[in-house]
Amino acid sequence: MGHDPRLVVRLVVTGGGGQLGRAMGTQAEGVIRLDAKALDVSDSEEVRRVLDDLRPDVILHTAAFTAVDAAESDPEGAWAVNVVGTRAVAGAAREAGATMVYVSTDYVFSGIGAEPYAEDRMTSPLSFYGATKLQGERAVAELDRHLIVRTSWVFGEGRNFVAAILRAAAANPGQELPVVDDQRGRPTYALDLAAGILQLLGVGAGGTYHLQGGGEPGTWADVAEAALEAAGLPAKVRRVTTAEYNEGRPGPIATRPANSVLDCSKAAALGVELRPWREALAAYVRVVP
Numbered sequence: 001m002g003h004d005p006r007l008v009v010r011l012v013v014t015g016g017g018g019q020l021g022r023a024m025g026t027q028a029e030g031v032i033r034l035d036a037k038a039l040d041v042s043d044s045e046e047v048r049r050v051l052d053d054l055r056p057d058v059i060l061h062t063a064a065f066t067a068v069d070a071a072e073s074d075p076e077g078a079w080a081v082n083v084v085g086t087r088a089v090a091g092a093a094r095e096a097g098a099t100m101v102y103v104s105t106d107y108v109f110s111g112i113g114a115e116p117y118a119e120d121r122m123t124s125p126l127s128f129y130g131a132t133k134l135q136g137e138r139a140v141a142e143l144d145r146h147l148i149v150r151t152s153w154v155f156g157e158g159r160n161f162v163a164a165i166l167r168a169a170a171a172n173p174g175q176e177l178p179v180v181d182d183q184r185g186r187p188t189y190a191l192d193l194a195a196g197i198l199q200l201l202g203v204g205a206g207g208t209y210h211l212q213g214g215g216e217p218g219t220w221a222d223v224a225e226a227a228l229e230a231a232g233l234p235a236k237v238r239r240v241t242t243a244e245y246n247e248g249r250p251g252p253i254a255t256r257p258a259n260s261v262l263d264c265s266k267a268a269a270l271g272v273e274l275r276p277w278r279e280a281l282a283a284y285v286r287v288v289p
Contacts, residue, residue, distance in 0.1 A: 099146065
């Protein structure tokens with residue numbers, strides 16, 4: 001895996017219509033992005049046929065069932081994509097002799113305690129979504145050539161928390177926006193994450209790494225306030241607890257980690273660090289529609 005990522009001829013991205021898939025398309029040459037219409041990862045035969053035809057050098061597997069609450073009420077759907085689909089892509093990667101990069105999540109941890117989570121911390125997902133992503137990790141880890149990248153709170157081109165906050169503020173300029181203030185983490189800009197993954201590939205990294213926006217951690221309320229300030233919107237944030245935010249919402253509602261801060265020092269030791277999240281957020285706000 002010690003190649004220059006700019007020379008990758010066949011970098012295939014599953015979930016190519018998502019935030020990271022779109023970002024990767026702007027960061028490297030020769031990228032083939034497969035969205036859900038082009039590749040249904042839950043169909044193992046289709047996965048084998050499509051990826052065999054493409055003969056990839058690297059497969060970046062971003063396709064996922066990411067609706068965290070919906071996974072609680074549709075466990076079969078989440079399992080089909082996040083576990084069955086990942087196993088199918090891993091099998092195709094093995095047959096092609098390709099390196100597989102799997103994008104995972106802070107949700108594989110419980111989020112209990114105040115210390116940042118390092119790669120070797122015990123996993124203990126609180127939600128079905130987190131459990132399926134962990135099963136996906138285990139399937140990918142069986143490959144000789146693999147890279148598992150855990151990240152969190154991704155924002156970029158497409159649907160995400162920051163874009164939703166900006167839309168809500170623009171639509172209701174005089175209204176306070178309730179935002180959770182008891183979950184801590186660091187947002188990650190999809191463009192920075194894509195560049196970081198390419199850097200890890202470029203230095204021959206294998207195994208499991210954490211990549212997350214840099215800077216001091218904050219809560220979702222901190223992120224919302226930073227986004228509003230960067231956009232020059234006058235809306236105000238009302239800080240609430242998770243319990244208050246969920247009150248009256250139809251269930252089932254997945255349990256989120258209270259601490260989503262990842263220890264990224266392993267990647268930093270290889271020279272791979274993402275810029276501070278507040279700086280990245282300001283850059284994103286300048287280009288978001």
